[in-house]
Each structure stands twice: as structure tokens, then as C-alpha cells.
Amino acid sequence: MKRFIFALTALVFSAGIASAQRYIVVDSEQIFRSVSDYNVAMTTLDNLAKEYQTKVDNAYAEIESMYNSYIQQKQNLTTAARNAKEQEILSKEKAVAEYQEAVFGNDGVMMKKRIELIQPIQKRVFAAIENYAKSGGYDLVLDSAANASMLYHSDSVNHTQKIIELLKQ
Secondary structure, three states: OHHHHHHHHHHHHHHHHHHHOOEEEEOHHHHHHOOHHHHHHHHHHHHHHHHHHHHHHHHHHHHHHHHHHHHHHHHHOOHHHHHHHHHHHHHHHHHHHHHHHHHHOOOOHHHHHHHHHHHHHHHHHHHHHHHHHHHHOOOEEEEOOOOOOOOOOOHHHEOHHHHHHHHHO
16 A cells, blocks of 8 residues: 555656646757748858869869770880879879868868858857747757657647747847
8 A cells, every 4th residue: 555655646746747847849940941041051052062062073073084094095004104194093083082071071161161151040049949948938948850759749839930930020
């Protein structure tokens, strides 16, 4: 009997704690897409990435052309000339790979540009979410866009549209 009373008390106590926590769900992807500055920044980044990728693709095409030419001439070249051509191809390939890393790598031009363009928008959106949560007395904000394990949430806890409206003010 003591165990039953203890279990019942623990159940009532934990239900009280769970109901005391207030939470909301937002879709940060939808919020970001509703911010015109974000869409402009993403278009700028996409165009810049295409431009850089075209340069990389052209450089690799040039290397492939050099290699094909080398293969055709290989039998007519001296050992020294073959080694020189191979080194030229390898150094060009290395230079293009380094350029690609300098542009698309973790510390590359594209990442720096992304931080420059997106970070101020992220700060503004995250601040709006935080202010909304604090002013509404919410203890927890869950992001349905970044949470693959969130299988269901009621529309009553989804405050995405309210935050979008807040950002448009």
C-alpha cells in the first residue's frame, strides 16, 4: 500500500511539474524564408557559389585537356619531358584543389560571405524568438525545422506565424 501511495504521489507531482513548463514550437526555416533580407542574401550566395564553381569546373576541364594531350604525346616525349608534363599537370591540379578549398572550405570565401550576410539576420530572428518567448512566459522553444525526431505537435503550440508577424513590425 505504501508503494502505491508513493507511486501515486510521484505521478501527481511529476504531472504538476510537466504542466508548469510552458513551451512553443516554431519553424525557423519558415521564419527565415519570410524575411526578405534572408532571401536576397541566399540568392547572392547561390549566385556567388555558381560563379566560383564555374571557375573550378573550367580549371578542371583545362587539366583534363592537358592530361589528354599528354597521353597522346607521351610516347614521343623523352623521360625528362614526360616528368615535366606530369609535374605540370599535378601542380595545376593541386593549385585548383587549393583554390577550391580556399573558396568552399570551412574558412573559405563562401563561408566568410555567408557569415557576413546571414549572421545579422540570424541574430535578429533569434532575438525576436527569444523576446517573444520571454514576453509570453514560455520556458522552452522547440524548432520543428531542425528537429527530425519531432513527429507531431499541436497547432496550438506552433507560434511560427506570430513570430513572423513580430518580425514584420
